[in-house]
Each structure stands twice: as C-alpha cells, then as structure tokens.
Amino acid sequence: MVNHQTIGHSTTHLSAEDLAALRRHLHEQRLFRQEQLRQLAGPVTSRAEDQPHRQAAAQTEVRVKLSASARMVLADVEAALERLDDGSYGTCHLCRRPIDRERLMIVPQCRYCARCQQVREAAP
Numbered sequence: 001m002v003n004h005q006t007i008g009h010s011t012t013h014l015s016a017e018d019l020a021a022l023r024r025h026l027h028e029q030r031l032f033r034q035e036q037l038r039q040l041a042g043p044v045t046s047r048a049e050d051q052p053h054r055q056a057a058a059q060t061e062v063r064v065k066l067s068a069s070a071r072m073v074l075a076d077v078e079a080a081l082e083r084l085d086d087g088s089y090g091t092c093h094l095c096r097r098p099i100d101r102e103r104l105m106i107v108p109q110c111r112y113c114a115r116c117q118q119v120r121e122a123a124p
C-alpha cells in the first residue's frame, strides 16, 4: 500500500495538471507585470508642459505607486515559480499546512493559507 502523503514533494494535494496550470498562470502573470513595468518606465505619453504642474506631479506619483506594486507582485510570482521548481509550492509559509487548491487557482503566487493571511492582515 502506498501512502500518498509521504511521496516526494509536499505538494501532493495538487495534481500534475494543477501544477502545470498554476505554472502557466504564473508565467502569464510574470509576462504581464514585466510588460506593465516596461510601460511605466517608458516616457509619459502626454506632454508635461500641456498640463498644470500639480497634475503632472500627481501622475508621477501614480506611476511610482503602480511600479512599486507591480514589482512586488512580480517578486511574489518569481518566488512562487522557484517554489514550484524546488517542490515547496502550495505550503503555507507560516503554519506549513497545504494551501487550499481553490485559493492557489485564484492567487497562484500566495504564500499563506487563508487563515494565516487573515491573521497577517489583521496585525498592525
């Protein structure tokens, strides 16, 4: 008799198809964020002198914020791809329990299970 829990990686609650789908999803997400960062780093399309200074400054601020969040997601996505490669993918970083498959399908780069995520977000 074979105990599936003890075979190979800790990602036994995910099938090979699940992992392939998640990997595809993560690759798409990475491309999307890389493209977003490229665009944000590019020249501003509207000419700065055409608009009031305050508006231009606000636009720059939005770009800085968007870049920061895109970079954060990109880092998470790349970390998730590394976890897929080393077999630690799908395990909560805090409680070490498997993360729900449904949750991973929605947010493939998440590091924590729903419970730990809630606890973290509630923390000051």
Ligand SMILES: [Zn+2]
Binding pocket: 092, 093, 094, 095, 096, 097, 112, 113, 114, 115, 116, 117
């Ligand atoms: Zn957890």
